[in-house]
Structure formats: structure tokens, C-alpha cells
Amino acid sequence: xxxxxxxxxxxxxxxxxxxxRIRQVVKDxxxxxxTSDQVGYSTDLxxxxxxxxxxxxxxxxxxxxxxxxxxxxxxxxxxxxxxDSIAHAIESLQQVQQ
Amino acid sequence: MSASQRAIEVPxxxxxxxxxxxxxxxxxxxxxxxxxxxxxxxxxxxxxxxGAMSWGVPHEFGGAGAHIDDLAxxxxxxxxxxxxxxxxxxxxxxxxxxxxxxxxxxxxxxxYLRRVVREQRLIASATSEVGVGGDLRKSNAAIEPxxxxxxxxxxxxxxxxxxxxxxxADDLLTxxxxxxxxDQGDQVLVLTHFPDMESKPTGEWDTLGMRGTCSPGFIVRxxxxxxxxxxxxxxxxxAETMVPFSHILWAHVWLGISTDAFSRAQNFVRVQAxxxxxTPPPAALRLSELSVRMAAFRALxxxxxxxxxxxxxxxRRARLSTIGYAVRxxxxxxxxxEAAVEACQGALRICGFAGYGNGxxxxxxxxxxxxxxxxxxxxxxRLHATNAALLLVYREGK
Numbered sequence: 001x002x003x004x005x006x007x008x009x010x011x012x013x014x015x016x017x018x019x020x021r022i023r024q025v026v027k028d029x030x031x032x033x034x035t036s037d038q039v040g041y042s043t044d045l046x047x048x049x050x051x052x053x054x055x056x057x058x059x060x061x062x063x064x065x066x067x068x069x070x071x072x073x074x075x076x077x078x079x080x081x082x083x084d085s086i087a088h089a090i091e092s093l094q095q096v097q098q
Numbered sequence: 099m100s101a102s103q104r105a106i107e108v109p110x111x112x113x114x115x116x117x118x119x120x121x122x123x124x125x126x127x128x129x130x131x132x133x134x135x136x137x138x139x140x141x142x143x144x145x146x147x148x149g150a151m152s153w154g155v156p157h158e159f160g161g162a163g164a165h166i167d168d169l170a171x172x173x174x175x176x177x178x179x180x181x182x183x184x185x186x187x188x189x190x191x192x193x194x195x196x197x198x199x200x201x202x203x204x205x206x207x208x209x210y211l212r213r214v215v216r217e218q219r220l221i222a223s224a225t226s227e228v229g230v231g232g233d234l235r236k237s238n239a240a241i242e243p244x245x246x247x248x249x250x251x252x253x254x255x256x257x258x259x260x261x262x263x264x265x266x267a268d269d270l271l272t273x274x275x276x277x278x279x280x281d282q283g284d285q286v287l288v289l290t291h292f293p294d295m296e297s298k299p300t301g302e303w304d305t306l307g308m309r310g311t312c313s314p315g316f317i318v319r320x321x322x323x324x325x326x327x328x329x330x331x332x333x334x335x336x337a338e339t340m341v342p343f344s345h346i347l348w349a350h351v352w353l354g355i356s357t358d359a360f361s362r363a364q365n366f367v368r369v370q371a372x373x374x375x376x377t378p379p380p381a382a383l384r385l386s387e388l389s390v391r392m393a394a395f396r397a398l399x400x401x402x403x404x405x406x407x408x409x410x411x412x413x414r415r416a417r418l419s420t421i422g423y424a425v426r427x428x429x430x431x432x433x434x435x436e437a438a439v440e441a442c443q444g445a446l447r448i449c450g451f452a453g454y455g456n457g458x459x460x461x462x463x464x465x466x467x468x469x470x471x472x473x474x475x476x477x478x479x480r481l482h483a484t485n486a487a488l489l490l491v492y493r494e495g496k
Contacts, residue, residue: 049281059491072422075492077333
């Protein structure tokens with residue numbers, strides 16, 4: 001049962017569980033002064049103070065966390081703008097990989 | 099516009115009689131502009147007479163609708179006569195493109211662009227800032243609302259570390275934080291008119307090269323309408339237009355300077371060859387080596403121009419905001435700026451003391467001094483630091 005749930009979380013990145021995993025990675029890597037409670041799914045991370053370098057660190061951390069590689073077309077500012085947009089990109093990648 | 103239509107129109111810009119006259123004037127005054135460190139007003143006036151200040155303004159606003167390849171061609175031709183004139187033209191066209199490609203639903207900016215066409219206005223930019231340095235994507239100064247303003251005015255004060263031709267421009271594009279509480283990277287671009295602003299130079303512009311761009315620091319204070327703020331975050335303007343336009347047009351300035359130096363070296367070798375018929379002059383081999391470098395330099399610049407043109411419009415435009423493109427356009431700037439210094443140094447070695455002396459047909463001192471500015475304009479070390487970070491995640495070749 002737990003395994004099934006985990007698989008579901010990985011497959012569907014629009015779930016709250018997946019977005020909370022992303023939020024944790026954002027909290028640990030985006031260099032924001034906000035607490036994770038203050039970072040909503042649609043909060044603009046760049047406007048919240050994420051630097052260009054921090055965004056690169058975040059990208060690497062997300063690749064490790066979700067065991068995937070972002071292709072060049074997804075390595076852009078709008079993809080890493082918010083937890084929602086990151087979740088959308090990860091979902092699209094996981095669908096391609098299946 | 100179809101390719102066949104463009105093939106007819108491209109030469110219209112640089113082949114026009116008025117632009118050819120501007121080239122002659124730029125060449126005529128280049129040494130005086132350099133020696134006295136003064137603005138190339140004769141050449142810029144001639145460019146105004148040719149209508150060149152609005153070449154980059156789209157047809158729908160009454161401009162010539164020139165594309166970046168037309169502008170690059172004109173920049174190259176100007177810079178091979180007078181680097182300062184080429185750089186002023188390039189920078190102005192970068193500001194035009196930054197407005198024209200990002201004006202969204204604004205009603206104010208289309209009218210402004212029509213004024214540029216009618217009045218051939220010259221636009222400078224204030225993107226650098228004391229305390230931030232040359233980092234385009236950070237600002238300390240911010241726009242703030244004017245209290246009790248019936249027409250929703252905003253105001254700002256910025257200490258710009260450099261504003262090229264600031265004392266000679268009609269208008270100014272300034273990067274600013276979008277509010278006093280915004281993060282340093284949360285910027286907008288604001289257009290103001292010099293007569294409506296307070297602007298005070300904070301130093302002299304007495305430099306090694308690019309003396310005619312007249313680029314001292316300034317303190318600028320302005321109040322303007324909210325409509326004068328471009329309605330798109332500067333992050334998008336920088337990635338999609340200002341950075342690629344800058345690096346591509348600057349690279350054409352440096353290619354122009356280098357081609358001028360190469361031509362002088364070639365003429366020098368020819369004269370030597372004529373003086374000793376039957377024996378190839380020793381410098382001829384050096385010229386051949388330099389020709390290989392020039393070919394690589396041209397290919398580098400051409401490749402970057404073609405890539406940008408293939409991504410500039412439509413769905414592919416989003417690719418300009420990718421990390422991969424940022425790495426490649428930074429690489430262009432680094433490689434082209436270094437190639438320019440190498441080319442001018444190569445030309446100096448060929449021309450010897452005829453190249454070392456100021457003045458005369460084989461002098462390459464001005465070109466070498468101008469070329470040295472290239473590695474400093476957005477310092478290559480800063481770009482290396484940026485690329486070093488981006489290459490942690492971007493995989494070359496993908």
C-alpha cells in the first residue's frame with residue numbers, strides 16, 4: 001500500500017505530496033528568507049529573492065530528488081518560477097520517461 | 099515578411115546614399131573624435147539624416163522595420179570607420195529593440211516610437227549602478243509612487259556608474275527595482291526624457307579607448323508617468339532582447355574594428371611586396387595567420403547572429419530564456435571580445451612602427467585601444483562566473 005502510494009506520488013506531480021516534496025527542495029536550496037509556510041505553490045520564487053545561482057542549485061537538487069535530467073528546453077526561468085511550474089515540468093518529464 | 103522581399107530590402111539600408119555619406123563622415127572625424135575624446139556628433143547627425151535612428155522601429159510604428167542582421171551590417175560598417183560611432187549606433191538600436199519587442203499592450207510606447215521616427219531621437223541607457231557594478235540583472239534604485247499625484251506618477255534616483263553618450267542623448271532607458279520593497283532582481287525598464295530629468299555627470303570620461311562614446315557616471319533623478327514603465331518584467335526583456343542584441347551588435351563593432359586593423363595590415367604588406375618584387379615580404383605569413391583568425395572570428399559572430407534570428411520570433415522565442423542560450427550568448431561575448439584584441443595586436447605586429455605611430459594609413463593604435471574596451475564592457479570574468487554556475491546544470495551539446 002505504501003509502495004503504491006509512493007509510485008502514485010512519483011507519477012502524478014500535480015498532487016499535494018509531490019508539490020510538498022518540491023517545496024522542501026526549494027526551502028533547502030533556493031536561498032529564500034521566507035519560511036516554507038510562506039512559500040505558496042504559486043509564489044514567484046525569483047520575486048521572493050531567488051538568485052540566478054540559487055536557481056541552478058535548485059535545478060540540480062530537483063534532478064537528484066526526482067532522479068531525472070532537465071533537458072535544455074526546460075532549463076528556463078519560467079519553468080523554475082514557482083512550485084506549480086516546477087511540478088508541471090517534472091510531470092511532463094515523467095510522462096515522457098514512462 | 100518573406101525572404102524574397104527581404105533580399106530586396108536589406109541593401110536599402112547600408113547601400114543608401116545617405117548612409118554611405120554617414121560612413122564617409124564617420125571615417126573623416128574618427129581620429130579627431132578619438133584624440134579629443136568627444137562625441138562623434140557629425141557622424142550621428144549624418145545617421146539622423148539617413149533616418150538610421152529609427153531603422154529598428156517596426157513598420158507599424160512608422161519605422162523601417164530593419165531586422166537585427168541589417169542593424170548588425172550597419173554597425174559593422176560604421177565601426178570599421180569609427181568604433182565610437184558604431185558603438186553609439188549599436189547601443190541605440192539595442193534600446194529600440196528592447197522597447198519594440200516588449201511594449202505589450204502599452205499605448206504610450208507606440209506613440210513614443212513614432213516620435214523616435216519623426217524626431218530621430220537618440221536613446222541612452224542606465225543599466226549599471228554604483229554598488230551593483232555591471233550586473234545587468236540587479237538594481238538598488240527603485241521606482242516609487244509620487245505622493246498625492248493625480249496622474250499616478252512615479253519617481254526614481256539612480257547613481258549610474260556609466261551612461262554612454264548620456265550628455266548627448268534625448269532619452270534614457272533605466273533599469274530599476276519595481277518598488278522600494280522589491281528584490282534586487284525584480285526590475286523594470288523605464289523611459290524618460292533628458293529635458294524632464296535632472297542628470298549630473300559624476301566623473302570624467304578620459305579613457306584608453308572608445309573615447310568618443312563619452313560614458314562617465316551620472317546621477318539621474320526623474321519623475322514620470324506610470325505609462326513610461328515598460329509593462330513586462332525586465333528579466334524577460336534582458337533574456338529575449340537586451341542581452342542577445344547587445345552581445346551580437348557589440349560583437350559586430352569589434353569585428354568592424356578588427357577588420358579595419360586587418361585591412362591596414364594587408365595594405366602595409368602589399369606596399370612591402372611592391373617594393374621588393376619577387377620576394378614575398380616576411381610579414382605576409384603573419385597576415386595569412388591573421389586571416390585564419392579573422393575567418394574564425396567572422397564565423398563565430400555570424401553563427402550567433404543566425405541562431406538568434408532563428409529563435410527571435412514565434413514559439414521558439416522562449417528558447418532565448420533557456421540556460422543553454424544564456425551560456426552560448428555569453429560565450430559569444432567572451433570569444434568575440436578576446437578575438438578583437440588578438441586581431442588588432444596581430445595587425446600591429448605586421449605593421450610594426452608604422453602601426454605603432456598615431457596617424458597615417460597603417461596606424462592601428464586607435465583600433466587596438468578601442469578593442470581593449472571589449473573585454474571590460476560587462477567584464478568577461480563576470481560572464482565566466484555566470485557560465486561557471488550555469489554549466490553545473492546545462493549539458494553542452496544537448
